[in-house]
Amino acid sequence: MKKLHLTVIVIVATAVAIGAAVLVLLNDKSADTTPVNYTYEVINVYPHDPDAFTQGLNIEDGVLYEGTGLNGESTLRRVDLETGDVLQTYALPEEFFGEGITVFGSKIIQLTWQSQKGFVYDKQSFALLEEFSYSTQGWGITTDGTRLIMSDGTANLYFLDPETFEITGQIEVHDEEPVIRLNELEYINGKVYANVWQTDKIVIINPDTGQVTGWIDLTGIYTPENSNSNNVLNGIAYDAKNDRLFVTGKRWSQLFQIELIATE
Ligand SMILES: [Ca+2]
Structure with a gap:
């Protein structure tokens, strides 16, 4: 018993x-x-070229690198953060619609939308060094320092070898559902930040799993001067040295330094 x-x-x-x-x-x-929801506080406002159809944004040593889109208006440019002055420009041939850019070492890499062609430039001279191909559309691009990370307008992010441009991995970004229309990208402290096209949202992604870890709601940060629905939030740049986060949009006359505030 x-x-x-x-x-x-x-x-x-x-x-x-x-x-x-x-x-x-x-x-x-x-x-x-469970993703963290963030709102924002504007820390600084800087002038931004209202003709720049922003598709790629980077900052390094206080200098902005920007890629713009539209056929016949696509450029790579070096921009003074404080004044918004365009210091240097490379104009793409008219048949190319420029998309995301990223700085990788002494080079700048720029995607194009539907041409399945990327360009590699010398960071200082903007001399065109190399072209490469990919099989998807090209939207945003960033780097974790080892790999290139690319979006194509779907929920997918692709990891590319920075020398051969071969795809070495792929994830699907998801919260409860796949998050589609991932656009301009920025790698920040181990996470990928992505504009979600035609929304005021930036999604924060775990690049190991594709899991969404945060949503940034930038509603109200900027009111476009006209009602052109193409002039949406696009462009994230992170100054790692000084821990500064910048955002802007297509044909916005302002660029914002923001801080994120968790709302829950
Ligand atoms: Ca960026």
Whole structure:
């Protein structure tokens, strides 16, 4: 009888332990997958060329690098942050619609929208060094310092070898559902930040899993001068040295330094 009693106690204790372990796992899972919602505070406002159809934005040592789009208006440019003055420009041939750009070492890489062609420039001279091909559309591009990370307007992010431009990996970005229309990108402290085309939202992505870890709502940050629906939020740049985050949009006359504020 005693033995049976002990067995029952052991079974009950084991069941309780398993139950507790399951609860811990469930809690961990929910903590890992519930995105943080952010609003913003504007820290500084800078002038931005209202003719720039911004498709790519980077900052390095206080200098902005910007890629613009539209056929016949696509450029790579070096821009003074404080004044918005365009210091240097490379104009793409008219058949190309420029898209995202990223700085990689001494080079700048620029995508084009539907031509399946990317360009590699010397960062200082803007001399065209190389072209490469890809099979998708080209939207945004950034780098984690080792790989290039590219969006194509779907929910996918592609990882590319920075020398051969071959795809070495791919993730689907998802919250409860896949998050489509990922546009301009920026790699910040281990996460990928992406504009979601035609929204006031930036999504924060775990690049290992594709899981969304945060949503930034930039509603109200800028009111376009006209009602052209193409003039949407696009362009994220992070100054890692000084921990400054910048955003702008297509044909916006202002560029904003912002800080993120978690709302929950
Ligand atoms: Ca960027």
